[in-house]
Amino acid sequence: MAFNDDEMPPASKVGSTKGLVTINQPTYSKDAVALMADEVTAVVELTATSSTAVREGLDLVAVLDVSGSMQGHKLQSMKKAMHFVIMKLTPVDRLSIVSFSNSATRHCPLLSVTQGAQAELKGIIDGLVARGGTNIKAGLDTALAVIAGRVTTKARTPNVFLMSDGQQSAGDARQADPGSVAVYTFGFGKDADHALLSDVARKSTGGTFSTVPDGGNVSAPFSQLLGGLLTIVAQDVQLTLTPQAEDPSEPDLKDMDVADGTDYTHTKDNATGLITIKFGTLFSGETRKVAVNLTLRDSKLMAEYDAKLAEAQHSYTVQGGLQKQTPQDFFIKRTPNPPTDPDAVSGKARAVLAEMARRQHAGAIGEARKMADGRNLEEARYKLSDAQNALEDVVLNDGEKLVGMLRAELQQLLDLMETQELYEAEGRPYALASETSHGRQRYAARGGDMDAVRLFATPRMDTYLEQAKKFEEDPTAPLPSADEDAKEEMAANPLAAISAPIAFYIRAAIQALQEIEKLVAPPTK
Template sequence: MFNDDEKPMAPASNAGRPAVGFSDAGKASVKAEHSKEAPLAASTISVLLDVSSSSSTVGRAPLDLVVVLDVSGSMRGPRLEQLKSAMQFVIKKLSPMDRLSIVTFSNKSDRPCALRAMSEAAKSDLKGIIDGLVARGGTNIEAGLETGLHVLADRQFTESRTANVLVMSDGEQNHGDARQVANPHGVPVYSLAFGADADMKLLSDLATNGGTFNPVPDSGNTGMLAVFSQLMAGLLTVIVQDLHLILSKPTSPDDDLDKIIKVAPGDFNQETDAQSGTVTVKFGDLFSGEVRKVVVDLLLVQATGSDYEADMLEVAVSYPDSKGVRQKFRGQTLHITRSGAATSVRATPNLVAENARRQHAQSIGAARELADGDDLEQARDKLVEAQNALEDVLDQANPLVAILRTELQQLLDRMESPELYKAEGKAYALAAELSHARQRFASRGDVEGVRLFATPRMDAYLKQAKEFAENPDAPVPNADEDAEEEAKANPIALVAGSLAFYIRTAVEALQAIEKIVTATAAAGNA
């Protein structure tokens, strides 16, 4: 039905193409942190894995974006003007290789433009469509979301492109149920709730497949613009698509891994091979500079004899290369010293902090459920308990601790009364829960209040959005121009990931050779 998408344009600059010396290896990498030694007795050890993407946005995936906009009667006046301003900023940020389609809904849905490649002519047409939006009718979110997903499902041109939907509403649905809309291709959906009258729980539920829920306050005149700027800063910097983390038993015959007990990645799917025990975590797309923290619990076998170093886990990543073919990139083999002097396994400071963040997120969810049940006093007590629990984090200088404290206090402030909770607190809690679960930045009603999981590009786009609000006629650089400026400022970032990958591979090879030589020498002396 919507197979009229325009043929994508080639990148207009080198920012949209892989740089000279650029390799698919190193687009994503894994850093491991764990205790350096464990007892000889059978032991459980926790490993913290930081799965991160390259800081360079050169060679990013071109974006296919469908924005689904509420133009019901309640959007009349300042709300619609805010929306128009935010969309003008979105259009300016898109590069020629990106594509955009607009879907609107009131009593029913409409698609005023197909998925257009972002030529200057297309941008002019889209700006005209946005300027001409009129608010009237009801709120049929279901029809709008269904149409938006169909636009992407029916595309002719899909190779190596990242497809996403943004859906925005300021009210409660009065036709159908948007939760029932099928999304068989797993397209990420990001949702925005404009004002206190929006159906917060519905819009939170619609944010799926890595998407986030973002409440936008009715006060002021730049809230929508600020939130859109943060979403675009992520979607225009997808550097690795369909990322998988692969955890498996080491190939060496003398490894000490009995089994992988548990893998806790957050709100991401995982699969375990029944025969090998290998666990694969599926993260979806990563924005440039994003990190996914994964906690892995391992059971080590009973050991005997003197101290020795053992392999305990093989870590790798896989993702499609620049030609769309999935490649597995060997990460590293994790080692640990088995020691008779060790009596327990010590958690590292960063692991303690990460576990505290996860417990903190659970407390927010529990507090929201209490508040939804009209028990604000117990809800606030739960948040105070979470504040006290942060005192147990050994590294109080960790910036994460300060961010979590701020988040708890802001939510406490929004639970001062039932009226305030309904207007601001519920949306804040829902946004925070999803942000923590997916380890991705989301507005909690104020994009500057808690910047947890924000990337450098998000910081840059927030500044640009403020400048645009002051002077909408001033030039705004598109995403590829942003990438070129970043490359000039830090040219080594273009190849840093690939270089680190090859160096790490060489070091691992040398370590393996050293183990063979040591074992051979020991056998000769026996």
Template structure:
């Protein structure tokens, strides 16, 4: 297993160009639009002078309410007035909203060394315009939010999936929109690297790469040199990417050291590229079968991947096969009983997810209103190894959440209670973290360490018998 972890807090982050694409259709009237205003004000207060914000709204059509505005004291007040003036009416044209948001990003005259992101929120099914799931988004991260119980989670997840690192969050509880926005913003404001790529290369005659498991991130293979490259896109501070590489090793007749895998990674930071020196995995080959104890962290990751495949049993529920889907979830629950470290946070999280899904599959109606968006949000979170908001759950395990996300969770809760009291700015957050850990800025943009679990797809004695 290979593991990449983003570095800690730094005040040397790229400026963020953020576009908020907001549904203001007729169904967003009343309390919903009020919650959107609160969530947007939280974001406006968090941004700093190196950041820029544009607001796009959509109903039957789409409108850019303002271009990318640098965040200053004056622009904050102007943006606040703009948000407070939002009204709800018309149909739901998600396609127009997304296209308008992408145009804001693509038409920038100042883009060098800056990070980008689109946050798109909708509470209903698209009933005007084309299919938003078919809109090409290029390299722009698009994070979508399904608001309420009448959302279209399938389309919103598809939009997020079209971008390399986009996510879909399910916000069924209206009071949680500020929290959901805060979690996404916490990531975008702690971007430590962009265009992160991990490359693994086999050693000829010593190993064969059978498969690389890295969620839904794109992979490219070069059969000529036996390499596989995984493209992750951006990585947030303290965010982790785990990759399992399955190697097939040939039989040996005598004991010796063998180089079996070469690993390297590359990324860019504020437009400057970086490529690491290759690292080599060397193992001791004995030519004898020996039962090896698998590392605990590898077993936990394999358990997570197995449970994720079970969560995708929601496809049975889509066919009205609720009983079969529930049986699969119960089997997965029982399998967690065989895990050695049941107190591991990931194991606790998986158990909680399975229990939530079982409740949401008590009937077809409950599944379609609550279970489907919850399951789709869970899938995107696991596939991206990135936190997403799911359902109306506020407490309990928070898979893939970073320290900054935990901090913004509390700030958003406080802001919901007292909207007249602005939260600390991102600059104040960074200063607080650096004061607590003065060495964080000099550790480097990315911490890279390798953990190896060579898993032959067949038992070693079978490999030897095949004469490989």
């Protein structure tokens, strides 16, 4: 299956590509480590700029279930949500629509979303009729063929979103290979194959699974995905961590491994210890935290010093070009008398402990889901209650916002585990959406109250959620395009567009001065 008929869009906006993704100095679970063999966890954080002055063009294939079970409210809600999507896109974005029932139909190639194309795309959506079975694999295969057959790819991001309300009736969508394409899935109602849709999303690079409860509207969950896809500032984001030492013959670092808790692809060269983590795309305002467990050797020194452990370097592509950033050295203080009072740790160390607690929290949700899947609701609820108690020990510098959302997430899941029937209808999809959200560090709609748990949501997603609510009330009211949203953001913060490149050049100057200082410093005795 090959198409190769995607429409040529206008060029996306070009601006400075410097500093769109930055890396912070690592923070450690301890403020200092001992001179004897010790262990510590480091968190390395990548942050995407909050500005959308430069963004990648969006190539989106919407894969829509039109099987017989979609008749009625579900089909009408999906159509209304797709109108919202179409109205937000701009000419630099392209959209193709694929529907599936017993088989799949591609209704149009990737069209540049001009005003004229909007009318054509809305007409396609309005003409969809629900009937037949649920061949999810056929729909996904067709969408991936549309992406694979693109002629224009420079500075464009390939994405698929797929929604279904039923069990697959032919083939196995898990067998589809999305490669580097992000696939975002939505399970609509209690009869959807939520486990399948979650697996499809997690098999892709950066995709998430969201759930829409029976009787719910799709505009709000779709709006959250759009709030990210229309603000992609970098692709192929990658981080490498390389063991380093001031004296290679006597390194402080014995071993380094990525901690559990994320779904990103990572590899380790056992000969050199080099670790590579691949994140895919980053939305404006998103962060990615990598936790690394470090094992240190006995030190031969007797006095306090800063030990060099590793070098971190990140890279990304934007506007079709590779941006490889300046490497940064990571140091940690080693001392004969490291602090032992857990209440005396710094705010940075507490932030690392909070991140590890969040990962344990996500792990507890996954374990509880497996227990509930085995019809052991009592043990599952105990597991979630223990996770609630563990949050009491989490102390943050920036208040209780994170802890509050984690508590709300656990409480909602506990409420959805009151009975096995309720769990299978709403609890399982809620848990699966939570797991993919935590694992990808990316927002996913969990169903129900979308205001309660906003973990990983970006400012644009918050804006689009409010717009989607108003749209559901009155679909005829004017809806700003993504370009108009960006202009409003820049008017509110005019320095945002230049802050990233300025910060980049300042950091480069500081690093250059530090290197000069090393060269001119008198030799130590």
